[in-house]
Amino acid sequence: MGDNKRYPELRRRVSPGWWTASRHYAMYMVREWTSLFVALYSLIFIYGLSLWAMGSRADFLNFLKNPAIIGFSLVALVFTLYHAVTWFYLLGAIAPVKIGRSRTKPWQALILNLVLLVIVSYIAIWLLIFR
Amino acid sequence: MSQDIATIRVTRYRPEKDSKPYFQEYKVPYRHDMVVLDALNYIKAEMDGSLTYRWSCRMGVCGSCGANIDGEPKLTCASFLHDFKGRTITVEPMANFPVVKDLVVDMEDFMDKLVKIKPWIIRDKETPPEQGEYKQSAQELERYSQFSSCINCMLCYAACPIYGLNEKFLGPAATALAYRYIEDSRDQGKDVRFPVVHEMEGVWECTLVGECSVVCPKGVDPMLAIQKTKILGATNAIKSILMPRGGR
Amino acid sequence: MKVETHKIARLHAILWGIFSLGGMIAAFLLPVLLYLTAIAYPFNLWPFNGARDPSFLITGHRLGALFIFVTIAGSLFHGIFRFQSALTEVGLIKYRRALEAVGYFIISVGIIALAYYLATWYLNGTIS
Numbered sequence: 051m052g053d054n055k056r057y058p059e060l061r062r063r064v065s066p067g068w069w070t071a072s073r074h075y076a077m078y079m080v081r082e083w084t085s086l087f088v089a090l091y092s093l094i095f096i097y098g099l100s101l102w103a104m105g106s107r108a109d110f111l112n113f114l115k116n117p118a119i120i121g122f123s124l125v126a127l128v129f130t131l132y133h134a135v136t137w138f139y140l141l142g143a144i145a146p147v148k149i150g151r152s153r154t155k156p157w158q159a160l161i162l163n164l165v166l167l168v169i170v171s172y173i174a175i176w177l178l179i180f181r
Numbered sequence: 182m183s184q185d186i187a188t189i190r191v192t193r194y195r196p197e198k199d200s201k202p203y204f205q206e207y208k209v210p211y212r213h214d215m216v217v218l219d220a221l222n223y224i225k226a227e228m229d230g231s232l233t234y235r236w237s238c239r240m241g242v243c244g245s246c247g248a249n250i251d252g253e254p255k256l257t258c259a260s261f262l263h264d265f266k267g268r269t270i271t272v273e274p275m276a277n278f279p280v281v282k283d284l285v286v287d288m289e290d291f292m293d294k295l296v297k298i299k300p301w302i303i304r305d306k307e308t309p310p311e312q313g314e315y316k317q318s319a320q321e322l323e324r325y326s327q328f329s330s331c332i333n334c335m336l337c338y339a340a341c342p343i344y345g346l347n348e349k350f351l352g353p354a355a356t357a358l359a360y361r362y363i364e365d366s367r368d369q370g371k372d373v374r375f376p377v378v379h380e381m382e383g384v385w386e387c388t389l390v391g392e393c394s395v396v397c398p399k400g401v402d403p404m405l406a407i408q409k410t411k412i413l414g415a416t417n418a419i420k421s422i423l424m425p426r427g428g429r
Numbered sequence: 430m431k432v433e434t435h436k437i438a439r440l441h442a443i444l445w446g447i448f449s450l451g452g453m454i455a456a457f458l459l460p461v462l463l464y465l466t467a468i469a470y471p472f473n474l475w476p477f478n479g480a481r482d483p484s485f486l487i488t489g490h491r492l493g494a495l496f497i498f499v500t501i502a503g504s505l506f507h508g509i510f511r512f513q514s515a516l517t518e519v520g521l522i523k524y525r526r527a528l529e530a531v532g533y534f535i536i537s538v539g540i541i542a543l544a545y546y547l548a549t550w551y552l553n554g555t556i557s
Contacts, residue, residue, distance in 0.1 A: 059196070062280070074395065075506070079518075079519075082388065088505075089507075093505065096505075099543065115470075119467075123463055126467075130455065138458045139492065166457070342518065345516065388511075418439040
C-alpha cells in the first residue's frame with residue numbers, strides 16, 4: 051500500500067520442480083499423484099463395462115484377463131493402498147480423539163483404519179459374493 | 182591454539198548496489214551453545230556491520246527472526262549450530278516473501294491478511310462492565326487455546342508451497358488465527374470471518390501438504406485449523422442448501 | 430477507503446465434501462474391488478476359485494451393482510479432483526480454469542456412462 055519502496059524488492063519465483071527440494075515435499079507429490087492411478091483405473095473399468103454393453107459379458111471378462119490390464123491394475127492397487135495409508139494417517143492428524151487427558155496420535159489412527167479396511171473388505175466379499 | 186570455526190553463508194541483497202542476490206561467507210568462532218542468531222550478531226558486530234536481519238527477543242517468542250536455514254524455515258534464535266553437519270550452514274531470507282534487503286523480507290501481504298480476519302473478539306453487543314467479565318470454562322478454552330499460541334513468525338508461509346505458487350492464498354497462520362476466534366465462545370463474529378476463510382482463496386486452496394505444522398515453532402498446528410475450517414465450510418454449505426431460511 | 434468483498438465459495442465447499450467422501454471410498458472400497466478384478470479372478474484365487482466371476486457383482490446382485498457404482502464413481506471424482514489440483518502445483522497453475530472444466534467434464538461423462546450401464550443391466554436382468 052505505502053509507496054515508500056524506493057528500491058526494487060527481490061521476488062523469487064517458485065519453479066515447477068519445487069517439490070524436489072526436500073523429502074517431505076517429494077513424498078507429498080507422490081501422495082497426490084496416486085490420484086492419477088485411482089482416476090485412470092476408474093475410467094478403464096468404465097471402458098471395460100462399455101465393452102460388455104457393446105459386445106458381450108465374455109468381452110468384459112477377457113478384458114479383465116488382458117495382461118496389460120492386469121499389470122496396470124496391480125500398479126493401481128499399490129498406489130491405491132498408498133493413498134489409503136496416507137489418507138488414514140491424515141484422518142488421524144485431522145480428527146484426534148480425546149481419551150481422558152491425552153489425544154490419539156496419527157499412527158494409531160493409521161493402524162486402526164488399516165484393520166477396519168481388512169474387515170470392510172472381508173464383509174464386502176462375503177456380502178457380495180457369497181450371499 | 183586452534184579454535185573451532187563455523188562457516189556461515191548468508192544471502193546478501195542490496196538493491197541500491199546489486200541487481201542480484203549473492204552469497205557471502207563468514208568464518209565465525211564456534212561455541213557448542215551457539216545459535217544461528219549468535220553467529221549473525223557476531224558477524225554484524227565484529228566483521229560486517231552492513232549485514233541486515235530482524236531479531237528481537239532471542240528466545241523464540243517474538244517471531245521476528247525467521248529465515249530459511251539450509252533450506253528449512255526456522256527461527257535463527259532457535260537453531261543451534263551443532264545441529265548442522267560440518268558446521269557450514271546457509272542462511273537465506275524466508276521463502277515465498279519478497280526480499281527488501283539481505284535477510285529482511287516484506288511482510289505486508291501477511292499483515293494485510295492478519296487484518297482481514299479481524300483478530301479480535303467481535304460481539305453483537307458488548308455487555309456493560311457492571312455485568313462482569315465474559316465467563317469461559319476450561320473446556321471452552323481448550324477448543325481454541327493451541328491456535329492462540331501463534332507468534333506471527335510466518336515460518337508456515339515460508340514452508341507452504343501453495344502460498345509460494347499463489348500469493349492470494351490466505352495461508353496457515355491467518356486461518357489458524359481466524360479459527361481461534363471462530364472457536365472462542367466469547368466471539369460472535371462468524372458472519373464476518375466466514376466469508377474471508379471460505380472464499381476461494383481462503384482455505385480451499387490448501388491441499389494438505391502439512392509442512393506448515395511441521396515448521397511451526399509453537400505447536401499451533403495450522404494444518405489442523407485449516408482442515409477444521411474446511412469441514413465447517415462444507416457443513417455450512419450443505420446446511421444452507423437443505424435449510425435455506427434456517428436460523429443460526 | 431478500499432472495501433473488500435468476500436464471496437463464500439459454497440459450490441466449491443460442497444465439491445470438496447464430495448471429494449473427501451470419494452477419498453474415503455477410494456481408501457476403503459477400491460482396494461477390495463482391485464483385488465477381486467486384478468488378482469482373484471485372473472489368478473483363480475479366493476473368492477473366484479469356483480464358478481463365479483466379477484460380472485456376478487453387476488448382474489447377480491443389486492448390492493453388487495450399487496457397490497460398483499459407489500466405488501467407481503467416488504474414486505473417479507476423488508482422483509480427477511485431486512489430480513487436477515496436483516497438475517496446478519507442477520507449473521500448470523495458469524491453466525487452472527481449463528483443467529477444472531476438463532476434469533468435471535470427464536467426471537460427468539464417466540459417472541453418467543457408469544450409471545447408464547448399471548441401470549440398463551439392472552432393468553434388463555442378466556445379459557450374456
